[in-house]
Amino acid sequence: MRNDITRRDALALGLSAATFAATGAAAQTSNIKAADVAAPKREIEKGASLRMLRPVRFVQADEDVFRANAAKFTKDTGVEVKVDFVGWEDINQQTAVTANSGAGPDVIMGFSDAPHIYIDKLIELTDVADYLGKKYGGWQNLAKIYGKKAKSDSWIGLPFGASGGPLIYRKSVLKSVGFDKAPDDLPGFLDLCKKLQKAGKPAGFALGNAVGDGNGFADWMMWAHNAALLDEEGNVTINSKETIAALNYVKELYSTFIAGTSSWNDVSNNRAYSSQEIALTSNGVSLYFSLKNDPATAAIAEDSEHQPLPKGLAPVSPMSGLTLNAMVFKHSPYPNAAKAFLQYMLEKDQYEPWLNANSGYWSQPLAAYADAAVWKGDPKVAIFKETMNSNYYAGYKGPISTATGAVRADYVTVQMFASVATGAATPEAAAAEAEQRCKRYFRRQK
DSSP states (O other), X not given: OOOOOOHHHHHHTTOOHHHHHHHHXXXXXXXXXXXXXXXXXXOOOTTOEEEEEEEXXXXXXXXXXXXXXXXXXXXXXXXXXXXXXXXXXXXXXXXXXXXXXXXXXXXXXXXXXXXXXXXXXXXXXXXXXXXXXHHTTOBOHHHHHHHBOTTSSOBOOEEEEEEEOOEEEEHHHHHHTTOSSOOSSHHHHHHHHHHHHXXXXXXXXXXXXXXXXXXXXXXXXHHHTTOOSBOTTOOBOOSSHHHHHHHHHHHHHHTTSOTTGGGOOTTHHHHHHHXXXXXXXXXXXXXXXHHHTOTTTHHHHHTEEEEXXXXXXXXXXXXXXXXXXXXXXXXXXXXXXXHHHHXXXXXXXXXXXXXXXXXXXXXXXXXXXXXXXXXXXXXXXXXXXXXXXXSOOTTTTSOOOHHHHHHHHTTHHHHHHHHHHTTSSOXXXXXXXXXXXXXXXXXXXX
């Protein structure tokens, strides 16, 4: 098996010299431990070719190394693989079209609970997941939650990693208003945001229909108030006193934000922070990474710090992770090739260079990869290492299902918070409407 990326391969794929050097070095100094486990036996279909759809990268090396690894698979197996990268706001729509039409990409890497929405359209991936789990130290919490069909050991998705969204802030600005770090309690955090606004360097969090940042903010606010979409049995509990408290809090918090956050998408806060319009937000490592690697903004990166989201009333910081979750559709004429491709991409020789090249933007779903070189470098990146060990997930606290996935895809919780923040609805009316929207999806599921 050919497991190297030559310099010629790298340049042909547009892989930067720096990224090529980094991945090569990573392969030579690997500390990843892999058990001796027999791989599943499968015969790749004759004449197989694959098309894969996945979200666009926020870190250029993500795409560079991913494409390089796909090219390696083609050289090793003869299976042509075309990988298309699409916008984050487009991936859900294109997945729905594929599922409903029974045509299109063989493999789609969607977000988090996407496989649970289209579960009847997908093939099982249990053989691949069991093999990888045994070989690489087991799957982490979020991977098992999003990968397995609820209340079963059947895998319908293969998580590739998760992007965490902790706080990122300007240390100098916080110190100028009397804070060494962001408070972990809700009143203290609100006080900080009020003082940042008064200083002309406000906070900003997405309240628009943003796949990562919008959903992430809404989830955090609910969980920090001990509110949840569902209880453990799957009953809708969003219309609760805890949710009302969260809505009242966000209404006050929103008044301290920079203008326009109700329409922010997943790049808006990056731009606002980079241009120094805001001094506090939450984001994946891509923001820090882009600042650090641009001489014009390197000083901002140096002055930036990451910190877990304030836990509020929760027992721990309620940080989840936006998870890349690969699924194979039943309409694919080449299911064995698709399984082989996903398995190959998660093997050490391919996955470790990709993980390292991402500089911490995607954290590992398999325990063994916690020993990757990326986590031993910049200490400001280390916070992202445990992203997939979280017990918080889309649909928390209940079982993930088609309905929970649909609620998230329809931005029910985001729009609930946005309507209250902007004065379009009272907390009571917004929670009641969100409850009704949720229940409609759950009725359809039965």
